[in-house]
Amino acid sequence: MRDVAIVGVGSTQFGRAQWSLLKMMCEASHDAIVDAAIGERKIDAVYVANMGSVRTSRQAGLASALVDRLNLFPAAAEVVENGPASGASAVKHGVQAVASGMCDLVLVCGGERMNEVNAFDATETVSYLSHRYAEYVYGVTLPALAGMFARLYMDRHGVEPRHLAMVAIKNHANGARNRKAHLRIPVTMEGILTGPDAFMNNPPVAEPLRFFDCCPVSDGSSAVLLAPAALAAEFRPKPVLVAGIGQATDCQAVHERPDPTQLPAVRLAAEKAFAMAGIGPADIDVAELHDAFTILEIAESEEAGFFAPGEGAKALERGDTALGGRLPINPSGGLKARGHPVGNTGVSQVVELALQLRGEAGDYQVAGNPERGFALNFGGFGNNVVATVLKGGV
Amino acid sequence: MAGTVDAARCRACARLTYPTHYYCPACGGREFEPVPIEGEGTLLTWTRVHALPLDYEQRYITLGIVELDMGIRATGRLEMGDPAIGRRERA
Amino acid sequence: MTRTLFDWDAGEPLTPEEERMIDELEAKLRPPALPMAPYPPKAITLASGEVMVVRQASTDEVDTMLRIIEPVMWLKRDFFDIVAARLFGELLAWKLHRVRNEYCLVGVVDGELAGIVNGRLVDEKHGMSYHTLTLKRGLRVGAHLFASKMEHHIEFLGQDEVWIVAESPIGHRRWMIEYPLEEKFDVQHELGGAPSWVLTRETYFKAKERLVSGTRPVPEELLARSWPIREPDLRVMLVQVEDLLESRI
Numbered sequence: 001m002r003d004v005a006i007v008g009v010g011s012t013q014f015g016r017a018q019w020s021l022l023k024m025m026c027e028a029s030h031d032a033i034v035d036a037a038i039g040e041r042k043i044d045a046v047y048v049a050n051m052g053s054v055r056t057s058r059q060a061g062l063a064s065a066l067v068d069r070l071n072l073f074p075a076a077a078e079v080v081e082n083g084p085a086s087g088a089s090a091v092k093h094g095v096q097a098v099a100s101g102m103c104d105l106v107l108v109c110g111g112e113r114m115n116e117v118n119a120f121d122a123t124e125t126v127s128y129l130s131h132r133y134a135e136y137v138y139g140v141t142l143p144a145l146a147g148m149f150a151r152l153y154m155d156r157h158g159v160e161p162r163h164l165a166m167v168a169i170k171n172h173a174n175g176a177r178n179r180k181a182h183l184r185i186p187v188t189m190e191g192i193l194t195g196p197d198a199f200m201n202n203p204p205v206a207e208p209l210r211f212f213d214c215c216p217v218s219d220g221s222s223a224v225l226l227a228p229a230a231l232a233a234e235f236r237p238k239p240v241l242v243a244g245i246g247q248a249t250d251c252q253a254v255h256e257r258p259d260p261t262q263l264p265a266v267r268l269a270a271e272k273a274f275a276m277a278g279i280g281p282a283d284i285d286v287a288e289l290h291d292a293f294t295i296l297e298i299a300e301s302e303e304a305g306f307f308a309p310g311e312g313a314k315a316l317e318r319g320d321t322a323l324g325g326r327l328p329i330n331p332s333g334g335l336k337a338r339g340h341p342v343g344n345t346g347v348s349q350v351v352e353l354a355l356q357l358r359g360e361a362g363d364y365q366v367a368g369n370p371e372r373g374f375a376l377n378f379g380g381f382g383n384n385v386v387a388t389v390l391k392g393g394v
Numbered sequence: 395m396a397g398t399v400d401a402a403r404c405r406a407c408a409r410l411t412y413p414t415h416y417y418c419p420a421c422g423g424r425e426f427e428p429v430p431i432e433g434e435g436t437l438l439t440w441t442r443v444h445a446l447p448l449d450y451e452q453r454y455i456t457l458g459i460v461e462l463d464m465g466i467r468a469t470g471r472l473e474m475g476d477p478a479i480g481r482r483e484r485a
Numbered sequence: 486m487t488r489t490l491f492d493w494d495a496g497e498p499l500t501p502e503e504e505r506m507i508d509e510l511e512a513k514l515r516p517p518a519l520p521m522a523p524y525p526p527k528a529i530t531l532a533s534g535e536v537m538v539v540r541q542a543s544t545d546e547v548d549t550m551l552r553i554i555e556p557v558m559w560l561k562r563d564f565f566d567i568v569a570a571r572l573f574g575e576l577l578a579w580k581l582h583r584v585r586n587e588y589c590l591v592g593v594v595d596g597e598l599a600g601i602v603n604g605r606l607v608d609e610k611h612g613m614s615y616h617t618l619t620l621k622r623g624l625r626v627g628a629h630l631f632a633s634k635m636e637h638h639i640e641f642l643g644q645d646e647v648w649i650v651a652e653s654p655i656g657h658r659r660w661m662i663e664y665p666l667e668e669k670f671d672v673q674h675e676l677g678g679a680p681s682w683v684l685t686r687e688t689y690f691k692a693k694e695r696l697v698s699g700t701r702p703v704p705e706e707l708l709a710r711s712w713p714i715r716e717p718d719l720r721v722m723l724v725q726v727e728d729l730l731e732s733r734i
């Protein structure tokens with residue numbers, strides 16, 4: 001296997017798009033191509049990450065359409081769908097294509113335009129991830145699964161509503177520094193939890209989870225350009241290496257898991273990615289976790305091995321995961337504030353980490369020249385998880 | 395929870411599963427007999443969901459996971475007024 | 486009323502006769518008004534920690550509000566254009582006495598206009614909700630102000646019903662489910678279009694604890710800071726509006 005490097009990254013603004021899904025994807029791809037300065041070299045393959053375009057944008061065959069708009073013929077092209085983890089899955093496929101020697105230059109582009117339909121329709125689209133006959137038919141949505149998980153997890157581990165609020169406050173503060181984030185408004189404990197008007201500011205969505213415990217419904221696109229590490233220096237001075245990728249699956253119906261407060265697919269995916277990279281959680285300098293719901297950031301930080309079980313909330317409370325902390329988590333604002341264009345999220349996490357490792361994250365740059373990054377992209381409600389380890393400073 | 399839902403009992407190893415799978419998760423068997431989901435259970439966790447899909451006119455619905463005495467868990471709508479973890483519930 | 490308003494064609498002073506005629510004409514055009522109880526101001530701590538004062542606006546403030554609303558009329562997004570255009574007309578009509586029993590509440594954060602809601606009394610017992618315009622985004626200002634408007638109709642103006650239609654279908658479905666509103670299809674709402682929905686006194690009081698927030702009285706010093714509404718720098722504001730329109734995605 002060849003080592004694979006990220007030689008270019010690009011991303012649109014996240015939020016509510018005015019433009020078509022394809023136009024957003026063209027922009028992100030263009031930025032990545034320009035960033036890599038590939039000159040006359042041809043892109044061999046395109047992997048597109050998307051979950052809902054057939055329903056939300058009335059467009060199928062997105063990868064072929066993207067090749068068409070970008071004039072990348074005759075590049076190979078396909079869409080990778082793995083729900084909210086489509087992004088990391090597409091990156092994985094791109095890495096495999098380059099590592100195997102089948103391709104040299106691969107473009108991975110994630111894109112989702114959820115706001116083309118209304119909020120109810122977006123919730124409906126995402127709820128198709130649940131088990132059709134054992135969950136969906138009863139009205140189960142992703143927030144509902146997260147709410148049930150949160151209640152049990154909080155009960156078992158002594159996590160309190162204020163811990164969830166701390167995740168939101170931290171990630172909103174980080175997002176406010178990220179020009180491309182969907183939500184750029186800092187929030188306070190008084191405003192969302194303890195103040196007299198907090199109930200109205202932060203109403204229940206799937207109890208115990210409230211408005212500020214959920215990611216927004218976002219549009220956005222991100223792209224990375226992959227190349228063999230041996231060629232990477234041709235394109236840019238400081239390419240970032242994809243050091244490890246791990247993936248694991250679990251039961252679709254959440255109630256079938258032996259312990260519904262554990263996320264074994266997160267643990268296994270992280271273990272595999274660390275094993276492949278030859279490093280451990282303690283070596284990580286910056287992480288982007290899948291905080292679609294605040295409780296998930298805490299649970300994942302434990303399952304991925306950064307903190308012992310039950311210690312995630314304490315680390316958060318100590319400020320360890322803040323931008324200036326020992327292990328900054330979601331310096332970009334995470335899904336909570338940067339936004340969650342479902343199929344795109346995994347690609348955007350990799351873009352964010354690459355920027356951090358290149359020292360180009362601007363106002364939300366993690367101090368001390370971070371060298372190793374970890375991304376966790378969580379599909380379904382934890383039934384298909386992809387972890388990625390990146391190494392900078394190559 | 396609707397009274398007409400079936401779990402599946404593996405004809406080879408008697409393992410009860412809900413929802414059904416193509417292969418028995420315990421022995422890989424492919425022959426099952428339907429077993430109606432019924433009886434009492436304990437509430438494992440629950441939520442009141444306000445973020446609902448299309449076609450819901452209610453403000454929220456209450457969902458929970460119940461550990462049934464018959465040996466499976468099931469996700470569904472809760473009818474009780476004030477759910478709490480550990481409370482008894484009928485399927 | 487001073488004459489200068491109508492004395493636009495240069496210099497010639499109006500004759501007493503002319504003055505009298507215009508007064509009478511003007512008087513005919515002005516609708517009689519019902520007495521309306523004032524809206525006692527309240528303070529709401531937003532998610533950001535900023536404190537928004539919700540208070541009644543006066544007709545003196547209309548010009549400032551119009552200048553702020555005007556560029557929003559061109560924002561073709563989330564029905565901002567139609568809400569802004571209609572609100573512009575409604576506030577102007579209120580200032581020039583061309584609509585009966587209108588009121589306007591504003592949310593102000595340190596002099597910055599966060600949002601506007603307005604409506605009017607049809608008669609003593611029935612209210613007509615007009616518009617909700619949110620200028621400060623992302624902090625549920627619209628929901629707070631809409632709730633304040635319902636509070637005004639039911640609790641301070643003492644009405645039994647508020648008739649409501651929304652310009653945005655999704656917004657409407659939200660209110661419908663949240664409060665919940667009931668059908669009142671026999672009443673034609675003044676904004677035209679869809680048939681009316683109604684919030685009754687009973688549904689209001691059921692929803693109040695959940696949906697209406699804010700603290701009274703507002704400390705003197707805080708209230709003072711909610712006045713005057715800051716004249717925005719028009720250039721800065723237009724750039725912001727254009728940013729939204731042209732936002733990169």
Ligand SMILES: CC(C)(COP(=O)(O)OP(=O)(O)OC[C@H]1O[C@@H](n2cnc3c(N)ncnc32)[C@H](O)[C@@H]1OP(=O)(O)O)[C@@H](O)C(=O)NCCC(=O)NCCS
Pocket residue numbers: 084119123126142143183205211212213214215216217292340342380445619621622623624625
């Ligand atoms: C939380 C949620 C229900 C809120 O939806 P909503 O009530 O329709 O919110 P709106 O879109 O009307 O947004 C209202 C305002 O709050 C902001 N906002 C939206 N979601 C927000 C969130 N989660 N946190 C903070 N602010 C949010 C918006 O920017 C908007 O601001 P503006 O209109 O004043 O500019 C919705 O975002 C949601 O369903 N999130 C979960 C999505 C999901 O399940 N994703 C898949 C997970 S794998």
Ligand SMILES: [Zn+2]
Pocket residue numbers: 404405406407408409418419420421422423
């Ligand atoms: Zn079996």
